[in-house]
Amino acid sequence: MRPVSAPAVLLVAGLLAYGLLIGPFTSYMANKPVEEKLGFVPSIKLIKPLSADQKELMGASLVMKVLMYFGGAVGKSQDARIIGEPVDLQGMSRLLHGAVQLDPYNMDAYYFAQGFLTWDAKQFKVANELLDYGMKYRTWDWYLPFFAGFNHAYFLKDYPKAATYYQRAGELSNNSLFINLAGRYMQEAGRTDLAIAYLTAMEQNEKNPALKKEYLIRLTAFREVRRIEEARDRFRQQRGVLPHSMEQLLQSDLLTPVPVDPYGGNFYLEADGKVASSSRFSFARTGNPKGDK
């Protein structure tokens, strides 16, 4: 029998050890805490010179890092819950701000930042400043003023400013919808319509299934709100007074079928007739902050 050589023993031992370790190692990496996964990214002042002539690539890779991280967090959610674990929104924002410093033209960064800075992080000012920065570079792009207009109208209720941004979006896209919206956002009454128009445009252009799902759920909720608003208006036309509760509206047969809040909340009417929901259109408000049933 030939003696087994030392290198062969080393190779076999290495392969065996690798085979045993790779499983636990992969699961260790997959279950790393959030902060570790999004990782520490050095200051942009350092990345900029180090990335030499690959700034666009570095910018795109930072955006991808955030996207993969967010996609992973959403992927872990169950039963139509949007977010299954607390997401490091601040870290995401920091990385996207870095990305546009490396490549101020990167649309993905603006598009994605707009998506979570407003709805999830409620950082409207930060989102608007980022959009203003992008508009200086992407001078042809109607999406950025469209987003800024929406933020001003829907979240900040600053209708004159919203109108100027919508006007700019209209000029760039030749889309009459924005021009019409620009006029309509002087009044609060159009808000649900605006949200539906905005989310429909976002949803149609979305390829990322996780984000598409998020938009669709919100869109369903707003369509239900719109249905209630229309029923409320018909009620007022018929009886001359506002309905004082949802129950009264449902009993009047003006609202069938019964509206369902996809976020799990209950719709109700505020004193001024405004339609609201106990979920406040967020899964976090339905008593399931972690998102599981």
Added chain:
Amino acid sequence: MLNIMQITLKGIFRDRVFQGIMALGVLFLFIPSAASLSMRQVTELSITLSLSLISFILLLLAVFLGSTSLWKDMERRYTFSVLSLPLSRSSYLLGRFCGLALFLILTSTVLGTVAGLVIKMAYGIYPSDRPIVWSWLALAVLFATLKYILLVGVAMLLSTVSTSFFLPIFGTICAFLSSGITQQVYEFVNSPAAAKTVSPLMKPLVTAVYYLLPNLAGFDLKVNAIYGIAPNPAGLWLTFAYFCAYTAILLGAATLLFNRREMK
């Protein structure tokens, strides 16, 4: 000189460098699927990735071929037999440079064509809002090639004074990294904001270094190609003239130094 050029090209092909590039070029096949991860700019991302890959391959070629070409000949003592032929040292060095430059042009033409096909494919799957301007894409590849040819010049200059390949390789990498930021540093030092914080001695020093080091930031037309932003034609001519002047200086200095070098 033409003979040396031929020998250089043959040598590169004999070393299977081209096969190596093609192996790296397999990465091009993954670009459309990688670009499809983007939400709103699939085509733009495919252009970014293609141009970055070309740039990276050309950088590797410029640094390693440029730095080892002369060194290898001297190490293997080929230079003795070559220089014993009726051939001046100048034409030997220039022949080597032209051979490498020709190889870079050949590589970027092949890779540029592959990149064009990849981008067309990505555009076919997800058309972008901005039209692709193919001539600007070609310009970006052309200027990237010029940039790395200039870098070959830097590597060859360093090779003429060095006895090993460490100085040319690391020197060229340092020159490449600093070439991208000299403009920023120069502008900062000369800005009113820096007047209070930067010592007066630094200003002439930084200016001297700025003029000495190659400024390769102007050769980077990626943003123009990716987002379809028109480049400034006058600026392009100026950059081309800068390339000619700087390369002439590099080759002139390299030839002078090489002529005086003692071969042991």
